Amino acid sequence: xxxxxxxxxxxxxxxxxxxxxxxxxxxxxxxxxxxxxxxxxxxxxxxxxxxxxxxxxxxxxxxxxxxxxxxxxxxxxxxxxxxxxxxxxxxxxxxxxxxxxxxxxxxxxxxxxxxxxxxxxxxxxxxxxxxxxxxxxxxxxxxxxxxxxxxxxxxxxxxxxxxxxxxxxxxxxxxxxxxxxxxxxxxxxxxxxxxxxxxxxxxxxxxxxxxxxxxxxxxxxxxxxxxxxxxxxxxxxxxxxxxxxxxxxxxxxxxxxxxxxxxxxxxxxxxxxxxxxxxxxxxxxxxxxxxxxxxxxxxxxxxxxxxxxxxxxxxxxxxxxxxxxxxxxxxxxxxxxxxxxxxxxxxxxxxxxxxxxxxxxxxxxxxxxxxxxxxxxxxxxxxxxxxxxxxxxxxxxxxxxxxxxxxxxxxxxxxxxxxxxxxxxxxxxxxxxxxxxxxxxxxxxxxxxxxxxxxxxxxxxxxxxxxxxxxxxxxx
Amino acid sequence: xxxxxxxxxxxxxxxxxxxxxxxxxxxxxxxxxxxxxxxxxxxxxxxxxxxxxxxxxxxxxxxxxxxxxxxxxxxxxxxxxxxxxxxxxxxxxxxxxxxxxxxxxxxxxxxxxxxxxxxxxxxxxxxxxxxxxxxxxxxxxxxxxxxxxxxxxxxxxxxxxxxxxxxxxxxxxxxxxxxxxxxxxxxxxxxxxxxxxxxxxxxxxxxxxxxxxxxxxxxxxxxxxxxxxxxxxxxxxxxxxxxxxxxxxxxxxxxxxxxxxxxxxxxxxxxxxxxxxxxxxxxxxxxxxxxxxxxxxxxxxxxxxxxxxxxxxxxxxxxxxxxxxxxxxxxxxxxxxxxxxxxxxxxxxxxxxxxxxxxxxxxxxxxxxxxxxxxxxxxxxxxxxxxxxxxxxxxxxxxxxxxxxxxxxxxxxxxxxxxxxxxxxxxxxxxxxxxxxxxxxxxxxxxxxxxxxxxxxxxxxxxxxxxxxxxxxxxx
Numbered sequence: 001x002x003x004x005x006x007x008x009x010x011x012x013x014x015x016x017x018x019x020x021x022x023x024x025x026x027x028x029x030x031x032x033x034x035x036x037x038x039x040x041x042x043x044x045x046x047x048x049x050x051x052x053x054x055x056x057x058x059x060x061x062x063x064x065x066x067x068x069x070x071x072x073x074x075x076x077x078x079x080x081x082x083x084x085x086x087x088x089x090x091x092x093x094x095x096x097x098x099x100x101x102x103x104x105x106x107x108x109x110x111x112x113x114x115x116x117x118x119x120x121x122x123x124x125x126x127x128x129x130x131x132x133x134x135x136x137x138x139x140x141x142x143x144x145x146x147x148x149x150x151x152x153x154x155x156x157x158x159x160x161x162x163x164x165x166x167x168x169x170x171x172x173x174x175x176x177x178x179x180x181x182x183x184x185x186x187x188x189x190x191x192x193x194x195x196x197x198x199x200x201x202x203x204x205x206x207x208x209x210x211x212x213x214x215x216x217x218x219x220x221x222x223x224x225x226x227x228x229x230x231x232x233x234x235x236x237x238x239x240x241x242x243x244x245x246x247x248x249x250x251x252x253x254x255x256x257x258x259x260x261x262x263x264x265x266x267x268x269x270x271x272x273x274x275x276x277x278x279x280x281x282x283x284x285x286x287x288x289x290x291x292x293x294x295x296x297x298x299x300x301x302x303x304x305x306x307x308x309x310x311x312x313x314x315x316x317x318x319x320x321x322x323x324x325x326x327x328x329x330x331x332x333x334x335x336x337x338x339x340x341x342x343x344x345x346x347x348x349x350x351x352x353x354x355x356x357x358x359x360x361x362x363x364x365x366x367x368x369x370x371x372x373x374x375x376x377x378x379x380x381x382x383x384x385x386x387x388x389x390x391x392x393x394x395x396x397x398x399x400x401x402x403x404x405x406x407x408x409x410x411x412x413x414x415x416x417x418x419x420x421x422x423x424x425x426x427x428x429x430x431x432x433x434x435x436x437x438x439x440x441x442x443x444x445x446x447x448x449x450x451x452x453x454x455x456x457x458x459x460x461x462x463x464x465x466x467x468x469x470x471x472x473x474x475x476x
Numbered sequence: 477x478x479x480x481x482x483x484x485x486x487x488x489x490x491x492x493x494x495x496x497x498x499x500x501x502x503x504x505x506x507x508x509x510x511x512x513x514x515x516x517x518x519x520x521x522x523x524x525x526x527x528x529x530x531x532x533x534x535x536x537x538x539x540x541x542x543x544x545x546x547x548x549x550x551x552x553x554x555x556x557x558x559x560x561x562x563x564x565x566x567x568x569x570x571x572x573x574x575x576x577x578x579x580x581x582x583x584x585x586x587x588x589x590x591x592x593x594x595x596x597x598x599x600x601x602x603x604x605x606x607x608x609x610x611x612x613x614x615x616x617x618x619x620x621x622x623x624x625x626x627x628x629x630x631x632x633x634x635x636x637x638x639x640x641x642x643x644x645x646x647x648x649x650x651x652x653x654x655x656x657x658x659x660x661x662x663x664x665x666x667x668x669x670x671x672x673x674x675x676x677x678x679x680x681x682x683x684x685x686x687x688x689x690x691x692x693x694x695x696x697x698x699x700x701x702x703x704x705x706x707x708x709x710x711x712x713x714x715x716x717x718x719x720x721x722x723x724x725x726x727x728x729x730x731x732x733x734x735x736x737x738x739x740x741x742x743x744x745x746x747x748x749x750x751x752x753x754x755x756x757x758x759x760x761x762x763x764x765x766x767x768x769x770x771x772x773x774x775x776x777x778x779x780x781x782x783x784x785x786x787x788x789x790x791x792x793x794x795x796x797x798x799x800x801x802x803x804x805x806x807x808x809x810x811x812x813x814x815x816x817x818x819x820x821x822x823x824x825x826x827x828x829x830x831x832x833x834x835x836x837x838x839x840x841x842x843x844x845x846x847x848x849x850x851x852x853x854x855x856x857x858x859x860x861x862x863x864x865x866x867x868x869x870x871x872x873x874x875x876x877x878x879x880x881x882x883x884x885x886x887x888x889x890x891x892x893x894x895x896x897x898x899x900x901x902x903x904x905x906x907x908x909x910x911x912x913x914x915x916x917x918x919x920x921x922x923x924x925x926x927x928x929x930x931x932x933x934x935x936x937x938x939x940x941x942x943x944x945x946x947x948x949x950x951x952x
Contacts, residue, residue: 085571
């Protein structure tokens with residue numbers, strides 16, 4: 001039962017079929033809200049554990065803040081309110097009573113958190129304050145909705161920090177961004193570009209926004225995580241200030257940064273194929289599935305014995321292993337099912353294998369099949385998993401590199417965007433009017449401006465001397 | 477800085493001061509919604525890890541379902557709707573548009589989950605289906621609100637299962653209840669009573685509800701977790717049915733069960749004292765704090781060296797250890813602060829200690845202080861932590877036992893409730909009118925009916941022959 005749709009043929013239908021058939025999600029009765037099924041949620045939990053470890057090592061503490069935010073809080077920072085108001089879901093009724101003030105279901109938590117920060121921060125001794133929250137957020141989006149990539153409710157983490165100096169906040173902003181890049185590249189096998197957002201694309205209320213952007217197989221860019229230097233904007237609105245070492249009052253410098261279940265969509269979309277889900281082993285909840293094959297009832301005990309032996313040996317090697325001992329399903333059915341569900345390695349054990357004291361090992365990514373002596377599995381399977389991990393990253397990196405192309409004027413930019421996939425980079429003068437004109441002309445936005453940049457010629461739009469390179473792409 | 481209020485004196489004020497001063501929570505601008513600060517959230521994470529391990533071993537998978545539930549879903553099961561409607565927060569507006577159908581912010585997720593269950597369950601092969609969700613829920617409660625114990629938003633887990641037979645669902649209901657009891661007693665050191673709820677106290681829509689109930693120091697009962705056998709009620713409303721092995725169509729038998737951040741309130745309230753928080757070591761995020769004491773600057777290096785040595789030795793022994801090396805705070809300030817924040821064991825290291833190759837070890841629960849040779853710490857400190865754990869449970873168990881008293885008629889019941897704390901047990905005929913009359917007369921409700929029960933005399937209210945014992949108490 002391979003998928004009906006082909007990744008190379010009808011990509012959108014293929015993705016929608018994939019996430020539903022592989023039991024990653026299900027549609028909810030409310031448009032734009034979805035259910036995250038156990039197989040996808042387990043990947044999210046694996047991501048949580050990895051990011052928690054990084055945050056913990058940096059003394060970022062998890063906490064939980066109320067989901068409801070009074071309208072008066074949201075309106076305090078004008079740009080912030082303007083940015084989020086069109087997408088807020090409002091609670092107006094509690095039980096049978098109309099509420100006196102309507103409550104926003106959080107689209108993000110700066111305002112409610114900084115109200116608390118102001119109460120908790122008094123002196124330089126209280127800084128830095130670093131808090132993270134794993135929660136659900138609502139953005140009543142009217143753009144095209146797509147499972148995981150754009151949903152009205154999603155799960156995310158939002159890290160929020162307060163610092164004594166601008167430099168400390170700058171460093172925190174970049175540190176969080178580097179965590180995200182490391183997790184994307186080295187665990188999700190998603191290579192990303194890193195840089196700043198333009199003024200028009202930055203977080204509403206931030207001083208500047210940094211971003212990591214990945215490239216999806218259909219050629220669209222996907223923002224995978226952002227980290228914002230908030231400056232003292234919110235601190236001034238919410239009175240987040242502290243007594244410094246000279247007894248003067250100073251406003252704190254703040255950052256916020258987030259990643260969401262959108263990452264799961266990027267992950268599923270990037271690596272999967274026409275047979276179903278492909279997961280990089282380092283983020284896969286289950287590494288190995290063992291399918292015992294006994295045509296005769298008499299062989300069953302021996303085959304099952306071997307399956308359990310192999311399971312124990314691999315568990316000992318810290319792998320997560322499942323023995324599929326269902327008697328009501330054929331081996332062929334099981335192969336298809338576990339391919340659809342993206343288990344990185346399948347081990348088949350039949351009487352012929354046992355006769356040779358070997359088992360058949362099949363890689364999910366390439367489909368390559370080999371016979372391996374049972375005694376070598378505890379060494380070879382972990383190495384194979386690492387090889388799958390590397391191979392998925394290499395493939396995605398090659399795709400990203402092949403789809404980074406330059407353009408020097410608007411005609412060239414338009415044509416390059418039309419002709420192929422991915423990012424097109426060009427000099428840009430920095431004027432938002434040029435940015436807007438390009439967006440109208442091509443449908444592409446500035447995804448990022450790389451951190452390492454240099455004067456590089458005339459603006460792709462207006463021709464003026466430019467201090468920066470902009471990476472343009474159509475995006476999710 | 478011990479607390480201003482005394483636990484034995486003004487209990488309610490003491491509790492409110494405790495949770496705020498020990499930085500466990502903070503009040504939100506929205507009445508009844510609170511912020512869970514990192515010190516309390518870390519305890520919740522420890523609880524999550526423990527329950528996840530139990531669920532995982534029983535093949536219960538975590539997932540995530542939408543927070544918004546259409547009004548039409550909630551109304552499908554009549555008793556369920558009637559039970560929850562008065563406490564529902566409603567979203568009526570998305571962005572700038574009025575919604576066509578108002579959306580409930582989940583007070584519990586039976587309806588939305590079983591809509592999905594109906595799509596996922598086709599055959600007996602799909603059963604049992606066991607899913608759990610960690611999430612926030614809203615109950616727009618109008619009763620007296622209290623941090624952790626009763627808040628309008630709280631965090632919880634809700635397990636939901638579907639089974640082929642009534643017996644399987646009965647067993648699941650009890651299995652979950654036993655997980656809760658084990659975690660309460662053996663980790664949170666909260667002894668509980670276990671039993672069934674009366675018909676009037678059961679979950680709206682359930683066949684029957686089982687419960688664990690703890691006793692708070694002020695004598696009020698606290699429901700710590702419930703597990704419901706839902707029968708086929710919801711299955712019939714949401715068409716959760718399956719083809720059985722004889723090809724017949726049968727409705728599934730379902731259960732749901734939950735515990736919430738309310739447990740944290742029970743935990744904090746039960747063990748803490750006039751100096752602040754006391755935490756059982758098995759649930760404490762931090763086991764040991766080390767306070768280096770160097771009066772002279774010249775001694776500092778030696779004392780800090782010893783502190784790090786001790787930290788490494790205890791970390792090696794799997795303990796979580798913090799060295800408080802702040803130079804701007806005095807040892808006395810630090811002692812008070814860590815007592816307030818409930819670190820189970822404090823280790824003081826000064827020059828006098830070092831001269832004897834020893835350190836001073838102080839138990840948070842009893843305040844007992846002893847000098848221990850540095851070489852023995854990796855053995856003695858873990859043993860001391862286990863002793864603290866046992867001692868907290870023993871104390872709470874003695875308190876619960878001392879406050880379980882019998883009564884045989886209404887006068888006796890009223891008087892016994894008035895005279896002391898805790899539970900009063902009496903024969904009860906089972907008639908809800910007797911239950912209601914007792915509630916009106918005494919303010920006490922039936923907290924549970926024990927599982928092991930026998931005919932035991934005349935109903936405490938009406939005198940009729942009774943088949944069951946009811947445990948009455950005033951409760952949170």
